[in-house]
Amino acid sequence: MTSTETISLRLGDRPVAEYAWQPALPESMSPRPFLHPVRTLGGTEVTESMPADHLHHLGVSVAVADVGGANFWGGRTFVPGRGPVHLPNHGTQRHHRWAARDASAVHHELRWIGPAGTDLVRERRRIAALPISDRAWALDFGFELTNVTGEPLAFASPATNGRPGAGYGGFFWRARRGDRRVQVLGPDRTGERRLHGRRTPWLALTGGATEPWTLIFVSTGPAHRADLWFVRSRDYAGVGSSLAWDQPLVVGSGTALRRRIITVVADGRLRSREVADIAGRVATAPPDDEWPL
Template identity: 60%
Template sequence: MTMNDPLTLVQTHELRLGGRAVAEYVWRPHVPNTLSPRPFLHPVRTLSGIGVTEAMPPDHLHHLGASVAVPDVGGANFWGGRTYVRGRGSVPLPNHGVQRHHRWEARTDAVLAHELRWTRIDGTAIMRERRRIAARPVDDRAWALDFRYSLQNLTADPLVISSPGAKGRTGAGYGGFFWRARRGLRSVRILGPGVAGEDRLHGACAAWLALSAKGPDPWTLVFVPEAGPDEPWFVRGGDYVGVGPSLAWSQPLKALPGEGPRRRIITVIADGALDAGAVEALVETVAASPAPREA
C-alpha cells in the first residue's frame, strides 16, 4: 500500500499468511525527526484480526509498534524522545538519527529483506543494517514473526552502543528489538519460564517471555530470542506494555569498524489469553520448526 503525503512518500508493505493480512511494515515512514524515524511494524494482528501493536501513543510518541530502536549509537539517538545524560537526567538534544531504507533484497507476501543505513542528524551514515522479516504459520490460532537484523559499523573508529542503564539509570537498559503492545481494556500477565510478573522478569535473563492479555478480544505474544537467556529483558506492564531484549543493559556494547551485533527474535502472535503451559508448548513448536532459508 502506498499513501501520498504532501511532504514525503510513506510506503508500507503488507505481510500475508493464507490470504490474511497479519502485519503492515512501514518501511518508509513519515514521523517527526524527534521520534528517530525508522521502519516499523504496525499494525500487527492475530489471525482473527486483533491488533497487538501500538504506534505513537500519547504517553511515548516515539514508540513505533515493533522496531529496532537504540538510545545511543556513537552519540546519536535512534530511540526517539529525550536522551539520558549522566548527571543531568533525560534532556532534549538535537541528536536524533534516522534509519533509512537503502535497497530491497527480497519482497514477497511472507518475506521481506532489505538493507538500511543508520545516519546521524547531519546525514552521515554510521551503520549498515541487513534486516529480514518473515511471517510463518504455527497452528490454527497462532503465527510467528521471524525478525533478524545485523549491524555493521561503517566508521573508521569503534562505535559505542549504549543505554540509560549503561550510563547509571537503574533498570533503564532498553535498546534493540522493542515491541510496544496495545493493551486497551485488557489485563496483561507477564510470563517467563517458571516465573511471572514484571518485578521478577524485568532485567532477568530468560529463554523466552510472554504477554498474555485477558479481557475483550484476548491475545498472547511470546518472544523467543535466538541468543537464548544471555540478554536481560526490558519489560513494562504498568503505565504501558512493552518488551524487548536489551543490547546494552548495564554495560555498553562496542562495535569495531566493520563489525556489529547480529540478533534474531521470533514472536508468536496468538489469539486467546494463554497460560504458561500453552505458552511453553508454543515455544517448543517454534523451536522444532525449521528455520526459513536466508533471503
C-alpha cells in the first residue's frame, strides 16, 4: 500500500481517534474512509482494523455489501446457490471535498464509485468527538447517502440475498476483542443470541481484562431506531446498524437516506444500570434537523 492520509481527532490534549479519510487499500477491500484506532480517554484501543479473520473490517466505517450489485463492504460476495465468492465488483468510497474540519470534528463529502467507474451515491458525513465525563466521551457519526443514478438503487445484504442472519451493512464498528470474552448488553436482555437481529434503542459491548472498556451504541431519530442490530461477540467483536435486514432498502433517484449513531467510549466495564443511564442521556441529543450535515 502507498501512504494513507489521516486526521487525529482530539478532546483537549487527548487524541481519541485517527480518521483515515483517504486510505490506500487494495481494491478487494472496498477502499473507504475509516476510524482506527479509536481510544478511551485512558488510552485503551477499542477498534481493530484489517484483522486476520476479516481483512476488510476497518475499525469504524460505513460499509454495505450490495449497492446496486456493487460491493462496498469488501471481501467476498454472497451469491444465491453458490455462497460467498470472489467477484470483481468492489466499489470505492472516495473523499470529494471538505465542508469543515477542526480538532474534534470533520465534515466532508464523498463519492461512492462502482466497479465500472460511475458514481452511485453521494455521501455527506459528519464525525465529531464529544465530551461526556472524566472517563467517557462520545463519537457522533452521521451520514446522508443520496442516490445519484437515474433509477432506483437497492441497498442489500447477504441476508436479503439468501444468507440467514447476515443482515450487515451500514454503520459498522469492529471492536477490539482483547484477552477476555466480550459481553453484549441491551435494555432488557443480554447476549449475542438475544440481541442479534433485534431492534432496541441502544446496545453495548464490554470487554477487556487488564484494560477494561465499554462501548454504548445509541441510534437517534425514528428512522434510525427502526434498524436492527447486527452483533458479534464470540468469533469476533463487532456491532452494526443494519440498513437491509429482511429485504433490500430501495432509494429513489435523487432521494437520500440519513443515519446517525452516537457511540459512547468509556474506560472500565460498566454495569447495565450505568449503561442504561448514559444511553438515556445520549438519546436526548438534538434531532437531526438541528444537526447540520
